[in-house]
Amino acid sequence: MKWTNRYNIDPVIAQAVMTDDYEAVGDISVTRLVRPPQITYLEHKHEDELEQDVVDGLFALEGRALHHILSLARDETRLQEHRLTVDYNGWTISGQFDVLYQLAPNQEHILKDYKVSSVWSHILGGKEDHEEQLNFYAYLARENGIQVDEARVVMWFRDWMRSQVERDKQYPPLKVLEHRIPLWAPAQVETQFQAKVSLHQIARGQGIYPPCTPEERWARPDSWAVTKAGAKKAYRVFEEPALAKAMADSMSGYEVVYRPGENARCAGYCSVVDFCQQAKELGVVRKEG
Numbered sequence: 001m002k003w004t005n006r007y008n009i010d011p012v013i014a015q016a017v018m019t020d021d022y023e024a025v026g027d028i029s030v031t032r033l034v035r036p037p038q039i040t041y042l043e044h045k046h047e048d049e050l051e052q053d054v055v056d057g058l059f060a061l062e063g064r065a066l067h068h069i070l071s072l073a074r075d076e077t078r079l080q081e082h083r084l085t086v087d088y089n090g091w092t093i094s095g096q097f098d099v100l101y102q103l104a105p106n107q108e109h110i111l112k113d114y115k116v117s118s119v120w121s122h123i124l125g126g127k128e129d130h131e132e133q134l135n136f137y138a139y140l141a142r143e144n145g146i147q148v149d150e151a152r153v154v155m156w157f158r159d160w161m162r163s164q165v166e167r168d169k170q171y172p173p174l175k176v177l178e179h180r181i182p183l184w185a186p187a188q189v190e191t192q193f194q195a196k197v198s199l200h201q202i203a204r205g206q207g208i209y210p211p212c213t214p215e216e217r218w219a220r221p222d223s224w225a226v227t228k229a230g231a232k233k234a235y236r237v238f239e240e241p242a243l244a245k246a247m248a249d250s251m252s253g254y255e256v257v258y259r260p261g262e263n264a265r266c267a268g269y270c271s272v273v274d275f276c277q278q279a280k281e282l283g284v285v286r287k288e289g
């Protein structure tokens with residue numbers, strides 16, 4: 001990874017951003033395993049060419065800072081920042097969950113992972129990754145003789161604003177939200193885990209991988225908003241222009257505003273967009289900053 005500091009961010013902050021204290025173990029981590037194989041493959045292939053500016057690493061720094069502070073709050077009833085490995089098909093797969101609550105032998109063992117996210121990237125996508133990731137952690141735990149009865153993800157929204165809660169139904173009601181993640185049947189997790197490892201092995205060994213799906217690209221289709229003339233907020237949004245036109249025509253003072261669709265992850269949240277043929281074919285325009 002090559003770093004730039006185009007905005008001359010303070011050297012201490014810049015150094016903290018550029019210091020990666022993550023210790024890679026094995027052939028792939030669960031975090032990389034749950035990402036689309038195309039992203040993991042391109043990151044691996046272009047590791048030395050990837051360029052990131054310090055300003056783009058500030059969000060990750062916030063996440064690392066929060067994890068660091070939370071890891072200081074230790075207690076003997078909890079297993080925290082615990083690293084596990086499993087071997088499959090010649091690879092060692094590692095995973096480190098944030099906390100496992102082991103309140104008492106006869107009580108439920110609850111595994112939790114903390115995620116720092118912007119409100120909109122949470123609303124737009126990525127939740128499926130959490131479900132798979134936590135199930136893979138539970139799989140690693142079970143394979144290492146650790147009981148897991150329940151899994152939860154704790155979302156920490158870095159840009160949460162109380163004033164937005166009333167305005168948008170999708171908006172999280174609190175800065176910190178906890179979701180229960182369904183635990184899959186052990187046989188299902190094992191099959192999915194092994195299939196994912198095989199997919200990444202084929203990608204790394206042969207350069208063959210499936211394209212990212214619309215869900216993985218956090219794709220939003222084109223839409224047409226029925227809006228009161230001059231207002232910013234839509235009255236209704238349709239994916240069919242004819243429906244939007246029919247509604248606007250039936251009401252006085254309303255118009256139809258076209259909203260182009262986008263692949264939000266490609267445009268703003270994918271480190272390999274400059275090396276991705278699929279993104280070029282989709283006409284993705286990278287959002288700066």
Ligand code: SF4
Nearest residue numbers: 212266270273276279
């Ligand atoms: S740019 Fe988009 S299509 Fe390409 S790897 Fe990233 S998410 Fe997938």
